[in-house]
């Protein structure tokens with residue numbers, strides 16, 4: 001759902017500052033947000049075509065949208081055959097230059113081009129994700145799929161108003177938590193893009209049954225990742241605690257055109273360096289990832305922002321590791337064609353299990369001048385302050401509502417726990 005955020009340019013100076021201010025972060029409406037809007041309005045066009053049109057119209061969503069409405073023949077992404085990247089992506093010379101597990105050979109993924117990854121080893125080496133195919137016993141995967149297909153009949157698209165248009169997410173979803181108390185808190189205390197969730201449900205029997213399996217597999221993958229990619233040391237700000245999912249977003253993509261635009265998942269309630277476990281059922285679709293580099297670096301390196309497409313078949317678990325939400329974006333691209341699934345037909349169900357951390361409960365996090373708990377974001381595009389976290393007012397995400405301009409750099413200890421100023425501690 002984070003993909004449908006709209007942000008207005010900030011108009012005034014924030015009330016909280018220290019050495020650097022919000023002009024050093026990237027809170028203007030980004031190309032990704034514009035692409036997400038266009039994708040929602042014109043789901044039959046692929047992201048590359050939308051970007052071409054957007055650039056041709058000087059970044060104006062309105063002009064692009066008008067032009068797309070007149071265009072008859074959208075270019076769509078094609079279906080690709082399964083290959084292993086290792087068989088062709090690297091030259092032997094580049095492979096032999098590897099000096100350690102964190103030095104990866106360069107991908108042949110040029111800016112704008114897509115490299116397709118099917119093989120778990122390729123995925124783990126070249127993206128901040130790992131995957132486990134055939135994750136559940138087949139009958140358990142099918143029971144979960146059947147249960148969620150039934151649930152998804154009452155899922156809705158997330159909608160919001162932008163100027164004169166009602167934009168709706170190009171897929172449907174719902175949110176599940178473990179207890180009625182949590183459900184109540186989600187509806188009345190948590191804030192998402194400046195609004196409350198309306199569709200929050202109690203975890204279903206099959207979702208609950210699978211949760212502990214996901215938890216155990218994700219914790220093993222986290223340990224493995226720390227060994228293979230980080231020399232046995234967890235990443236700075238990564239929580240040292242066991243990952244323990246207590247909430248799940250369930251998405252349904254009904255048909256090849258349903259999608260989700262480029263986004264990073266919000267860290268507000270998960271904390272920095274969050275890990276997310278994502279289980280895919282039904283039709284196989286492309287989960288695309290691309291690194292977000294500070295603008296100057298991206299300009300220096302033409303290969304930098306190439307996309308990688310991770311193919312997620314029925315019953316595959318994808319783990320988004322610590323740092324992915326800060327440094328990469330992801331999307332589900334519309335497809336030209338899909339192979340129907342024997343149970344799901346044209347539908348794909350995706351469950352993202354999440355660990356909502358108590359210390360990030362909105363009763364503890366900073367509140368802005370509107371007296372609403374802030375959103376936690378990270379500087380992704382500006383070189384100055386790149387990777388630095390900050391709290392800001394949600395209202396800037398709500399079309400038609402001015403932000404109260406609240407801004408505060410976020411401070412965490414090495415384990416990602418918020419360092420509170422004395423005034424905040426008494427809450």
Ligand SMILES: O=C(O)CCC(=O)C(=O)O
Nearest residue numbers: 001249251265332350352
């Ligand atoms: O459907 C997927 O695999 C990804 C969904 C997603 O990115 C999200 O729910 O934030």
Ligand SMILES: [Fe+2]
Nearest residue numbers: 263264265330
């Ligand atoms: Fe996401």
